[in-house]
Amino acid sequence: xxxDWVQSALRLMNAMSGRMRxxxxxxxxxxxxxxxxxxxxxxxxxxxxxxxxxxxxxVIGSYEFLxxxxxxxxxxxxxxxxxxxxxxxxxxxxxxRWYDYKPLSIIQGAVCKTEExxxxxxxxxxxxxxxxxxxxxxxxxxxxxxxxPQMFGLGIWSVVQELRGVQAFKDMRKxxxxxxxxxxxxxxxxxxxxxxxxxxxxxxxMIMLTGYSFNKHMMSFDDAMKFEGQFIxxxxxxxxxxxxxxxxxxxxxxxxxxxEIDFVAVHGSHPLDLDYWIKFKEMYPEITIMGANIDVSRExxxxxxxxxxEKVRDNIIALAPGGRYVCAPVCCLPWGVxxxxxxxxxxxxxxxxxxxxxxx
Amino acid sequence: xxxxxxxxxxxxAIVDGDEIQAPxxxxxxxxxxxxxxxxxxxxxxxxxxxxxxxxxxxxYFLADMxxxxxxxxxxxxxxKPTMEQASEKSVGKILIGTVEGxxxxxxxxxVSSLLQGQGYDVIDLGTEVPPETFAQKxxxxxxxxxxxxxxxxxxxxxxxETIALLKDKNVESKIIIGGGVVSKAAxxxxxxxDCAKDGWEGVKKINRIIKLEKRGVS
Numbered sequence: 001x002x003x004d005w006v007q008s009a010l011r012l013m014n015a016m017s018g019r020m021r022x023x024x025x026x027x028x029x030x031x032x033x034x035x036x037x038x039x040x041x042x043x044x045x046x047x048x049x050x051x052x053x054x055x056x057x058x059v060i061g062s063y064e065f066l067x068x069x070x071x072x073x074x075x076x077x078x079x080x081x082x083x084x085x086x087x088x089x090x091x092x093x094x095x096x097r098w099y100d101y102k103p104l105s106i107i108q109g110a111v112c113k114t115e116e117x118x119x120x121x122x123x124x125x126x127x128x129x130x131x132x133x134x135x136x137x138x139x140x141x142x143x144x145x146x147x148x149p150q151m152f153g154l155g156i157w158s159v160v161q162e163l164r165g166v167q168a169f170k171d172m173r174k175x176x177x178x179x180x181x182x183x184x185x186x187x188x189x190x191x192x193x194x195x196x197x198x199x200x201x202x203x204x205x206m207i208m209l210t211g212y213s214f215n216k217h218m219m220s221f222d223d224a225m226k227f228e229g230q231f232i233x234x235x236x237x238x239x240x241x242x243x244x245x246x247x248x249x250x251x252x253x254x255x256x257x258x259x260e261i262d263f264v265a266v267h268g269s270h271p272l273d274l275d276y277w278i279k280f281k282e283m284y285p286e287i288t289i290m291g292a293n294i295d296v297s298r299e300x301x302x303x304x305x306x307x308x309x310e311k312v313r314d315n316i317i318a319l320a321p322g323g324r325y326v327c328a329p330v331c332c333l334p335w336g337v338x339x340x341x342x343x344x345x346x347x348x349x350x351x352x353x354x355x356x357x358x359x360x
Numbered sequence: 361x362x363x364x365x366x367x368x369x370x371x372x373a374i375v376d377g378d379e380i381q382a383p384x385x386x387x388x389x390x391x392x393x394x395x396x397x398x399x400x401x402x403x404x405x406x407x408x409x410x411x412x413x414x415x416x417x418x419x420y421f422l423a424d425m426x427x428x429x430x431x432x433x434x435x436x437x438x439x440k441p442t443m444e445q446a447s448e449k450s451v452g453k454i455l456i457g458t459v460e461g462x463x464x465x466x467x468x469x470x471v472s473s474l475l476q477g478q479g480y481d482v483i484d485l486g487t488e489v490p491p492e493t494f495a496q497k498x499x500x501x502x503x504x505x506x507x508x509x510x511x512x513x514x515x516x517x518x519x520x521e522t523i524a525l526l527k528d529k530n531v532e533s534k535i536i537i538g539g540g541v542v543s544k545a546a547x548x549x550x551x552x553x554d555c556a557k558d559g560w561e562g563v564k565k566i567n568r569i570i571k572l573e574k575r576g577v578s
Contacts, residue, residue, distance in 0.1 A: 035514055097488070099461055102514055108463050108487070166466045170430070172423040173377065217558045219421045250540045250557055297513050302545040336517040 005146035008069040016288045020323040026353030033074040033332040034103045044100045052137035067346040075135040077153030083162035085124035109165020126196040136200040155210035157228045187231045216251035248331035269295035269330035291328040305344035312348035374407035377427030382435040396442045432477025450481035452570040456507035457485030459518040464511035470559035491522040498531040520550035
């Protein structure tokens, strides 16, 4: 039976808004990156990114094969793609690393090695950037074929860290003004990329914001607000669509960040203690939980499909009643996780996730 | 300046991440005739312990750990020639790197500088290290411990490949995997001896393994 993307989109939007009479079952959200797409589609990353048609076909085929309720182009995220755009526009192509079956990346810290690099850093013109051109064209094809609105991703600290590397953390103490200057440039670049996306693909119904600075083992909450949070607030003022907060780190400040910044949903897999998520739901009943404690490098990698099914069931029992819950393994589905364990998620949703939730 | 004052100043300079004052206090201590073992144990290693405690109490974060690590390295650099003159062996030999396909180096760099600062001999292979390079360097250097670092979920499979090759080449070093994606279960699955979720936990575990090995417990 062909995948009904319109029904998937409605299921997701209604579940996130709490309009539960219109939701048949728990929606399933997954991030599928190049590593999985290439394997499913049988092409290398370079081949896939050589043509928007090949790219879109790989995306649609993979998401449908894995029975997910959402669909997006993995490079429609201003993280590694942004770092690449910065490398391109600052003549540092030698910092880019291509892999056959993995997302491309740049050598951390190589683009902004010195203070002068930051001062002279050119903000990319995204209309000319190779990766963005192909991503936007592929997103348009996916949109046209599925009618599923294409969501875009932004992130300040992830790009800062790619550009400045380990030195970014030292700058926090030794030269915070310099670091803020870099954050400001990344912010401006993010505004340019979303402007391009809106012009060429259309409004993103939501923004997936990767707030990677918001991790306890990385920095204090105050520092995270200073070097990323204030820029997220400014992005929200400019881009007037709902934001989803993503953090796939192991010590995220989910509860804290939701007090300071408006998000419609949080997407993460830590803490692994399900009670944290139950309390989160009590504390923020209007915020959708996407994920809870289904982590791709735990049961999914090392357990059996039965283990995964039980994990999904436990999450559904604890968080799905009343809605505003989206089942989601976190982070991207990696190659190496047994296929049976991946497919155990939609199977378990089918089995336990029908509304009204009847299992105890 | 008294012996105690000197050591306290050294310790504070390292904890505060002052990479100018820390080596200068080591020099002062050596010039005043203080035994290098006192400088190492009471100044440098105690500072490292305090940094770890502050991190565990969430008073110190990665930024503070990294700049303290720089001060530690600068301090040990001044002490090294005296240690070598006294034929002092390094605390242990560590081979460390981020596995192939992963460019993230923050956790690895932190472990590397904190261990060097405690007198370890650290061979840092950098990032994107292929399994073959790990195996070749392990055979050349016979490290006590090999640390495989990675942030990406995909790095787990590369860690598994690296460990398989190390075992195939009969490398006997203990293997620790580190990074946010690692877990006890993944550790068992891929054949590592231990795992650490962050840099400080990695340092603590390496210290523990080395202490046990010195006592003849493996």
